[in-house]
Amino acid sequence: MRNILPALILSLSCSVFAQNSTDKLIQEAQAAPTLEKNLRVLTDEVGGRVPGTPAMERAVQWGMDAFKAAGADAVRSEPVPMAASWDEGSTQVDVVSPVQFHARAVSLTWTAPSNSPVQGFPVVDVGEGADEDFKKATNLKGAIALVHSNVMKNWDDLFAEYLKLGALLQAAKAAGATAVAFISTREQDLLYRHIGSFNDRINNYPQMLLAREDGERIARLLEAGKQVRMRYAIPNRVGGPFTSHNVVAEIKGREKPNEFVVLGAHLDSWAMGTGALDNGCNAALVIEALRAIKASGLQPRRTIRFALFTGEEELNVGSFEYVRTHRAEMDNTVAMLTWDEGTGKMTGFSVGGRKDLVNPIAKLLDPVKQFDAMMLTTDAFVGTDNMDFLLEGVPNLVANQEEANYLINYHASSDTYDKVDFPQLRKHVAVAAYLTFAIADAPERLGPRQNRAEIESLIQETHLDEQLKAFELWEAWQSGKRGRAK
Numbered sequence: 001m002r003n004i005l006p007a008l009i010l011s012l013s014c015s016v017f018a019q020n021s022t023d024k025l026i027q028e029a030q031a032a033p034t035l036e037k038n039l040r041v042l043t044d045e046v047g048g049r050v051p052g053t054p055a056m057e058r059a060v061q062w063g064m065d066a067f068k069a070a071g072a073d074a075v076r077s078e079p080v081p082m083a084a085s086w087d088e089g090s091t092q093v094d095v096v097s098p099v100q101f102h103a104r105a106v107s108l109t110w111t112a113p114s115n116s117p118v119q120g121f122p123v124v125d126v127g128e129g130a131d132e133d134f135k136k137a138t139n140l141k142g143a144i145a146l147v148h149s150n151v152m153k154n155w156d157d158l159f160a161e162y163l164k165l166g167a168l169l170q171a172a173k174a175a176g177a178t179a180v181a182f183i184s185t186r187e188q189d190l191l192y193r194h195i196g197s198f199n200d201r202i203n204n205y206p207q208m209l210l211a212r213e214d215g216e217r218i219a220r221l222l223e224a225g226k227q228v229r230m231r232y233a234i235p236n237r238v239g240g241p242f243t244s245h246n247v248v249a250e251i252k253g254r255e256k257p258n259e260f261v262v263l264g265a266h267l268d269s270w271a272m273g274t275g276a277l278d279n280g281c282n283a284a285l286v287i288e289a290l291r292a293i294k295a296s297g298l299q300p301r302r303t304i305r306f307a308l309f310t311g312e313e314e315l316n317v318g319s320f321e322y323v324r325t326h327r328a329e330m331d332n333t334v335a336m337l338t339w340d341e342g343t344g345k346m347t348g349f350s351v352g353g354r355k356d357l358v359n360p361i362a363k364l365l366d367p368v369k370q371f372d373a374m375m376l377t378t379d380a381f382v383g384t385d386n387m388d389f390l391l392e393g394v395p396n397l398v399a400n401q402e403e404a405n406y407l408i409n410y411h412a413s414s415d416t417y418d419k420v421d422f423p424q425l426r427k428h429v430a431v432a433a434y435l436t437f438a439i440a441d442a443p444e445r446l447g448p449r450q451n452r453a454e455i456e457s458l459i460q461e462t463h464l465d466e467q468l469k470a471f472e473l474w475e476a477w478q479s480g481k482r483g484r485a486k
């Protein structure tokens, strides 16, 4: 008894101390005193951030400055080579017969400049652009394929829009279509950036997005038996290879400085709006999490890296480059966490197919259960910066969030500062700061790094292979260009 009592008191006082410091960290994080200003400057003063533009480089400087002001132990930018630059010119699309009207339209991303003849091309309705739709349409040679869409309502609709794209473009090309015109998934004339290339290389196939109202009018004319001709001028500005940058800040670990937990979010955006929900809010979250941990006075056992990635919109170019540059550290990278779904309420995390992580994460989350973000899902998906960490076998977490106002504003001119739900975002800062710290501070690693065979079976089990194929990443994984070699 004599020996147990002091030990008990000691462990009680330790846990009281730990409880107080944890509370302080959570309070600091939720107060997030620099969150609004940082995000306002990034969105209103820097603006939309397409890699290769001066705005993206200003954003990199913004990140460096903000991390320093937040008290980082170290801050640097890391070069990210990109294959080609792209910027939209003044896209013009007009229906020239049987009636003349201007169709509101934008180019799809990373596509080459292109022009139709003045008399335009005939338009052919290919329904939703399934394989059988293209087989049914016999008159596509030299025509523009008009592709219908449903109004986007949830995450599944968003994924469906992306997942069908590769096969659709192949079918359109095979059928001889000269260009593809997609009808917008948003109503009220809203246009947005839809991807026309699955990487940072220029795609030579002309693709455009039509305002829903104009696209449906064209479809009704076709349905009524009219022959519709449409002309376009898409004067995109394209350039050669260039170097963009990730921003990486650190809080050094006290006991295992050479083990790392990465909290990252992409800094780049499209430039129709100012990239507030996608993903400025979460770039600001990462900076605020660093500030909160420093302000709490806690020093984690392991080093925490806070990363703002470039080129996510060109399919995770910046986070892939991080993984390549730091490949020798992947054995010592304990976990990667990311946020990329705006400011809708967090429900929990996707654990990238790792069932073995569910229990340890659930335990770590207990002190932040008041935020009601405890649900863990064992799915794995292509879609944001965790992907190359997953392919390296590194435990990875992506915040799962409700759609809220994310999808209506997704990649659109309406993705601006006023859409951000700050009270909700503050709660996410608290969860991010706390969980990142807890993983970095835990005596045991969150889970092992998977080897190639284990990653392969995770990919099969979660059907991630289908997504990797749809996003044209399968070959890079198969050939070992991307992902863990052994």
Ligand SMILES: [Zn+2]
Residues within 6 Å of the ligand: 266, 278, 279, 312, 340
């Ligand atoms: Zn994003």
